[in-house]
Amino acid sequence: MSLPGSPRLPYARLPAALRAEIDAALGSPVVAVSPRQGGFSPGPAVVVTCADGRSAFVKAVGTPLNPETPTLMRAEAEVTARLPATLPVPALRAHLEWSEGADEWVALVFDVFDGEAAPLPWTPETAAVAVAGLTELARSGTPCPVAGLPTLAERVDMPLSSWSGLAADPPADLDPWEVQRLDWLGRVPDRLAAGGWLDGDTLVHGDLRADNLLIGPGGAVAFVDWAWAVRGADWIDTVLFSLDAAAQRGVDPEWLVGRSALVAAADPRQVTDLVLAMAGMWAAGMRRPAPPGLPTLRAFQRHFHAAALAWGTRRVAAGLV
Template sequence: MDDTAEAGAPPARGVRTAWGSVPARVRAAVEGRLGARVVRARTQSAGFSPGVAARLGLADGRRVFVKAVSAAQNPESPGIHRDEVRIARALPAAVPAPRLLADLDLDGWVVLLFEDVEGRLPALPWEPAELDLVLGAVGDLAAVLTPSPVAVPPVAQRQESAFRGWRVLSADHAAGTDDLAGLDPWAARNLPALAELESGWAAGAAGGTLAHADLRADNLLLTPDGRVVVVDWPWACLAAPWYDLLLMLPSVRMQGGPPPERLFAAHRAAAGADPDAVTAVLAAFAGYLLGHARRPAPPGLPTLRAFQAAQGREALAWLRARLGE
């Protein structure tokens, strides 16, 4: 796996932990599981995790990709890694994702060992040919993963507490704990309507497709043979077949891509989508992004809030276009 893409948009990067900073007992257990010594480690910076993400070179010439984290880097990250273990173990071979080779849960560290994919992140700003390739892969995913081959929570359960951004902002403003400073003026004026609109998101997003639920450029690898490999599956859930597409498109626009509505309307995964359902889910996603962007940065993720704010502005612009505003 390689992460050489750059863009003018806020970077999708945490403060990575070096492989050598992992306790010696955990590193020795990894080598025991792999059956060979680690002779080199190259940190990969892209992605929102403060833990280890590195390509490991082994003494026998093999390469593997390691993800590892403990609560010392971020208290929520070990649970996220454990969720990813469960999903990665269950993904069928037809899914273009790295195969999980082994995992460890030792001394508070959660470690995932994947096959190392020869690939790179998409070029940013987006190049039309690469975006077309990725959008085609998103459609293929929706087809292959409907019905879901993996037992995962429905999206309403997965995002129950997150997709309440406008309602939380409205309540905080009414309580006098958020003056809405810095919020888009149109959103501030229409906060009650946005709160009501987002309340229908769960019914709108419901479906039987296994959604990745976090598709962005930093979770995609383009291989030399023209494939798109999708990495980082901890948030997988059951949702509508267009859910992944909708969540991805604001980041595409933020990173130099075309207007989201044009891409969404033309995409096969969105064929037959209920327009009201799409609008409700988009409203909830915009509220989530802009609401979370107002919070302090989580430990080890200093660029996350700026990234969410930029995504949120594009999601809100798309929402306003759908509403005719």
């Protein structure tokens, strides 16, 4: 099973002027490129080797590929540059901007982490390594080390409220379980807010998937792609990662969260509501037209909606509400 993602532009097809700026930032021209797969950006993501033998990870995107992704990469650069070196995050070495007419391009250059994305499907062994890394990330990221980072409530209020929109105009192909509970599902954001987890003070990655974490020798884990970082409860990232494990198959998400002391200390009703909120977000997103340059995104959302709904209904049936 390959990492989920969209087709990426080859590095050689970046504008020549932008590649020249990357060479300058690296201090030596790029002589070899090793593409990396996964992720929903239409731009290249590559490990480059320079003429002087040094390596770096480079990602880039431009508005001709997708009009929104450059903004996300700027957000990623802003957050990553402010993360302390003690966190397991490859250091940002350069943030480059280049434009021509109305076209805007952004390139980010990072240190290379000695590791790879875990092979899919997840195994209990590799997923447990990821959960251990997430536990350490949450503990090291509390209190949140990035001043002024928005809370989860401030960043994702509308996506987490997707059930209300679906209830106002129910699609004909909604799952019967969803149809029977639309009003109750629409109150998920209120229940989450009442529980207080939306305003926690832990650094939350917010987009934990197989393509956003790397596993190295000895169980070392690094976390990349911080465009959606927020403040929230310390167990959120573990639940989001468990959704990925469920969607990619190979690991029971209940078994996985059962290994987390952070999730064990959380209100199980809140965990269920987060899973259901994500199911609603994907239920709405998967029905929209595909955005430019991201032809696989809606199929990905449909697949993850099915996994989140299956897990959420299982937790509801178990009385975890």
